Amino acid sequence: MNAIVRMPELPLDQRGRPLRDLRLSVIEACNFRCGYCMPADRVPDDYGLDAASRLSFDQIETLVRGFARVGVNKLRLTGGEPLLRKDLPRLVERLARIEGIDDLAMTTNGSLLAHHAQALRDAGLRRLTISLDALEPARFQAMSGGRGDIEPVLHGIAAAERAGFSSLKLNCVVQRGANEDQVLPLVEHFRSSGHVLRFIEFMDVGTCNAWRADQVVPSRELHARIHARWPLHALDAHYRGEVAERHAFHDGAGEIGFVSSVTAPFCGDCHRARVSADGHLYTCLFSGTGTDLRPALAQGESALAQRLSGLWSRRGDRYSEIRGQAAQPPRKRVEMFLIGG
Numbered sequence: 001m002n003a004i005v006r007m008p009e010l011p012l013d014q015r016g017r018p019l020r021d022l023r024l025s026v027i028e029a030c031n032f033r034c035g036y037c038m039p040a041d042r043v044p045d046d047y048g049l050d051a052a053s054r055l056s057f058d059q060i061e062t063l064v065r066g067f068a069r070v071g072v073n074k075l076r077l078t079g080g081e082p083l084l085r086k087d088l089p090r091l092v093e094r095l096a097r098i099e100g101i102d103d104l105a106m107t108t109n110g111s112l113l114a115h116h117a118q119a120l121r122d123a124g125l126r127r128l129t130i131s132l133d134a135l136e137p138a139r140f141q142a143m144s145g146g147r148g149d150i151e152p153v154l155h156g157i158a159a160a161e162r163a164g165f166s167s168l169k170l171n172c173v174v175q176r177g178a179n180e181d182q183v184l185p186l187v188e189h190f191r192s193s194g195h196v197l198r199f200i201e202f203m204d205v206g207t208c209n210a211w212r213a214d215q216v217v218p219s220r221e222l223h224a225r226i227h228a229r230w231p232l233h234a235l236d237a238h239y240r241g242e243v244a245e246r247h248a249f250h251d252g253a254g255e256i257g258f259v260s261s262v263t264a265p266f267c268g269d270c271h272r273a274r275v276s277a278d279g280h281l282y283t284c285l286f287s288g289t290g291t292d293l294r295p296a297l298a299q300g301e302s303a304l305a306q307r308l309s310g311l312w313s314r315r316g317d318r319y320s321e322i323r324g325q326a327a328q329p330p331r332k333r334v335e336m337f338l339i340g341g
C-alpha cells in the first residue's frame with residue numbers, strides 16, 4: 001500500500017471550509033427514470049451508455065489518491081446507477097485500500113443490489129444508502145418512471161443485511177402530490193429494523209425535473225406528521241456538517257433523519273466535492289459547469305492534488321443559502337444524475 005502524503009497545508013475555500021468528502025459518479029447511465037432526477041420525457045433510454053468517455057479504474061484510483069492528499073477521508077460512489085458499472089466490486093477493492101479514505105460508501109437505487117451485495121462487502125464497501133421512495137408497488141413503479149419494481153429492491157436490502165451491512169440508510173425524496181402518502185408506511189416498515197430512513201426535500205437540481213416550490217414537502221411538516229403517530233426527539237449530529245437532522249423514536253425503535261436542503265440550507269458546513277464519470281469536478285450540486293480534471297490526472301496524483309488545492313481555494317458556493325433571492329439570474333445547472341447525490 002502506498003502511503004498518502006497529505007499536503008502540508010490542506011486547502012480551505014473562500015468561506016473557510018475544508019474539503020473532506022468526495023462524491024464520485026462511476027457512471028452517467030441509469031436504469032430508472034425518477035421524475036425528480038432524470039425524467040423519461042427529457043432523457044432518452046440510451047443516455048450515458050458510451051463507456052469510452054468514463055474514467056478508467058486506473059484513473060479513478062489516481063483521482064481518489066489525489067483527493068486524499070488534499071484532505072478527503074470520505075468517499076461515496078454514486079451515479080447514475082453505480083451498479084450498472086461493470087466490475088464495480090473490483091474498483092471498490094482498489095479504493096478500499098487507499099490510505100486516508102476511512103469511510104467508503106455507495107448510494108444505489110437497489111434494483112441490482114441482490115446480485116452484488118456480498119461481492120461489494122467482500123471488496124471492502126462498508127456503508128450503503130439505498131433510495132426508496134415508496135413501498136406500495138404501483139407507487140414505487142411510478143416514482144421510478146415506470147422502470148423499477150419494489151420487490152428486487154426489498155430483496156437487495158435483505159441481501160445487504162445478510163452480507164453484513166448494518167444500519168443501512170434509506171433515502172426517500174418526498175414530492176407533494178406524488179408520494180406523500182408513502183411516508184407513514186415507510187416509517188412503519190423501517191422502525192425497529194436497525195436501518196435509518198431519511199426524508200429528503202425535493203430539490204431544484206438540474207434543469208429537467210420541472211421543480212416547483214409548492215412540490216417541496218418541508219421537513220417540519222413531515223416531522224409533525226410522524227411525531228403525531230410515533231413521538232420523536234432530536235439527537236445530536238454525529239459530526240459537524242452532517243446533512244441529515246437526526247431524530248429518535250421515544251419508544252426506542254431507532255432513528256430517522258430529515259435532509260432539509262431547501263428549507264434549512266447547510267452550505268456553511270458543506271465539505272463536499274463531486275466528480276462526474278467523465279472526470280469533471282463540481283464544487284456544488286448547483287454548479288453550472290465543471291472543471292475537467294483529466295489533464296492534471298494524466299500527470300499523476302501529486303499534480304492533481306495541486307490542481308485540486310487551487311480549485312478548492314477559489315470555491316465560494318452557497319447556492320441553497322441564496323436560493324430565492326430576487327436578483328438571481330437564470331442559471332445553467334449540472335444534472336443530478338451526472339454527479340450523484
Ligand code: SAM
Nearest residue numbers: 036037079080081107108109131171202203341
Ligand atoms: N441512482 C442512485 C440512487 O438513486 O440512489 C444514485 C444516484 S442518485 C442521483 C442519488 C440521490 O439523489 C438519490 O438518493 C436521489 O433520491 C437523490 N435525488 C435525485 N434528484 C433529487 C432531487 N431533485 N431532489 C432531492 N434528491 C434527489
Ligand code: SF4
Nearest residue numbers: 030032034037038109
Ligand atoms: Fe436514477 Fe438515482 Fe436519478 Fe433515480 S435518482 S433516476 S435511480 S440516478
Ligand code: SF4
Nearest residue numbers: 267270284285319320
Ligand atoms: Fe453544498 Fe452547494 Fe448544497 Fe450549499 S448548495 S450545501 S454549497 S452543494
